[in-house]
Amino acid sequence: MHEFAGTAGPKAAATPPRGTLDELDLALVNALQxxxxxxxxxxxxxxxxxAATLSRRWSRLRESEAAWVTCHASPSQVTYAALALIEVSCLPQAREALAGQLARHPQAMSVELVAGSCDLLLTVATASMPAMSAYVLALARIETVTGTRTHLVQHVHRDGSEWRMDxxxxxxRRDLAEAEDGSVRSAGARLTSEDRGLLLALAExxxxxxxxxxxxxDRPESTVRRLVHSLLHSGRAVLRCDAAHLHAxxxxxxxxxxxxxxxxxxxxxxxxxxxRSTRMAASVSAEANLLSVVWLHALDDLARYEVQAATRIPSVRVLNRAVNLRWVKRMGRLLGEDGRSVGCVPIDPxxxxD
Known part of the structure; x- marks a missing residue:
C-alpha cells in the first residue's frame, strides 16, 4: 500500500518584480482563461x-511559477466516474505532513489546510465508485487520520475552469471571444483509455x-494533433489557466x-x-445537498457572499464552512505557502x- 504508507507592436510593458502580478499579467491570465x-x-x-511581449511575459510567469495552464477531465465525466469532497480529521502534530502525503496521490485533485469542522479538505476523483470506496477506506487506515466524512458530488453546475479573473x-472580452473555444461539446462524450496519456501529457x-x-x-504528430483536438473539443477534458491567488x-x-x-x-x-465570487457550485448527496467554493478578496467578504446567496435563494441554509488556511495542492499543482506552484502531481482518476 505504497500510496498511503509513511509521511511525507505597441511599446512593450515593463517587467514587474517577481513578487507581484501587474495589470498586463492579470490580463494575460484572464485571456488564457x-x-x-x-x-x-x-x-x-x-x-x-x-506577440513577442506576450510570449516573454508568459515565460516569466511560468518560470516564476506564478501562473500555469493545466488540463484535467471534464466535470461531465463525473457521470462515468466518482468525484467527492472528503473532510479529514487528524492528529494535530501530523497535519502538515499528512497534507503533503495526500497531495502526492494522483486521485487527489486538491488538498487544503482548513479552519472549520475538519483539518484537511480533499477533492478526490476516481474512475469508479468502488475505487472511491477503496480510497476512503485506505484513508481511514492511515495511523494519523482520526476521522473522515465524504460528500459525493452528483453534478458540477459551475466548474473552476469557467471562472474568470475579470x-x-x-x-x-468581446475581441477575445473569437479566440475562445466556442465549439459545441457533447455531454455524452466519454473518456477513452487513449485519452489518459494525453491528459497526463497536458497536465503540467x-x-x-x-x-x-x-x-x-512516440506517436505521429498528425495523429496527436487529431487526438488533442478531439479530446479538448468533445467535452471530455478542459484546459484551465490558474495563478498564484495571493499575488492576484x-x-x-x-x-x-x-x-x-x-x-x-x-x-x-x-x-x-x-x-462573482463563486468558483465552483455543485450538488452533493448529503444532508448539505449544495456546496459552493468561493474566492474572496478578504475574509470579511464571506459574510457578504452569504447575504448575496440568501437574497437570491431565500430557502438556502448554510450548514458548514471550511475556510482555507493554505492550499497544498490545487487541481494537480503543488503550491507553496505564497500560492506559487512548486511542482505537479497530475490528476489521474x-x-x-493500493
Whole structure:
C-alpha cells in the first residue's frame, strides 16, 4: 500500500518584480482563461501589446511559477466516474505532513489546510465508485487520520475552469471571444483509455506543443494533433489557466455546505453560479445537498457572499464552512505557502488505490 504508507507592436510593458502580478499579467491570465491554447498573435491585438511581449511575459510567469495552464477531465465525466469532497480529521502534530502525503496521490485533485469542522479538505476523483470506496477506506487506515466524512458530488453546475479573473474590459472580452473555444461539446462524450496519456501529457503544461507531446508518446504528430483536438473539443477534458491567488488579489477562499429543498436544487446551483465570487457550485448527496467554493478578496467578504446567496435563494441554509488556511495542492499543482506552484502531481482518476 505504497500510496498511503509513511509521511511525507505597441511599446512593450515593463517587467514587474517577481513578487507581484501587474495589470498586463492579470490580463494575460484572464485571456488564457478564455483561450488557453490560442497563439500569441491571436491575443496580441485585444491585449494591446505585440506577440513577442506576450510570449516573454508568459515565460516569466511560468518560470516564476506564478501562473500555469493545466488540463484535467471534464466535470461531465463525473457521470462515468466518482468525484467527492472528503473532510479529514487528524492528529494535530501530523497535519502538515499528512497534507503533503495526500497531495502526492494522483486521485487527489486538491488538498487544503482548513479552519472549520475538519483539518484537511480533499477533492478526490476516481474512475469508479468502488475505487472511491477503496480510497476512503485506505484513508481511514492511515495511523494519523482520526476521522473522515465524504460528500459525493452528483453534478458540477459551475466548474473552476469557467471562472474568470475579470481583468479585461468589455471590449477586450468581446475581441477575445473569437479566440475562445466556442465549439459545441457533447455531454455524452466519454473518456477513452487513449485519452489518459494525453491528459497526463497536458497536465503540467496545457500549452505544450503537439510536437513535444508526439515525441513523448512516440506517436505521429498528425495523429496527436487529431487526438488533442478531439479530446479538448468533445467535452471530455478542459484546459484551465490558474495563478498564484495571493499575488492576484484573492486573499481568502472557502467552501460552503448548504441545504435547499430538493425541488430548488438545480435553480439554486444556477443562482450561485451567477455570483462573482463563486468558483465552483455543485450538488452533493448529503444532508448539505449544495456546496459552493468561493474566492474572496478578504475574509470579511464571506459574510457578504452569504447575504448575496440568501437574497437570491431565500430557502438556502448554510450548514458548514471550511475556510482555507493554505492550499497544498490545487487541481494537480503543488503550491507553496505564497500560492506559487512548486511542482505537479497530475490528476489521474485511473490510478489504482493500493
Amino acid at each position: 478564455m483561450a488557453p491554447r490560442a497563439p500569441w498573435a491571436q491575443l496580441a491585438r485585444p491585449l494591446g501589446v505585440d 481583468s479585461l474590459s468589455r471590449d477586450q 503544461d496545457g500549452r505544450r506543443s503537439v510536437t513535444s507531446i508526439a515525441a513523448a508518446l 488579489g484573492w486573499r481568502s477562499t472557502a467552501t460552503l455546505w448548504m441545504s435547499v429543498p430538493p425541488a430548488q436544487l438545480v435553480s439554486a446551483c444556477e443562482e450561485l453560479g451567477r455570483l 485511473w490510478h489504482p488505490v
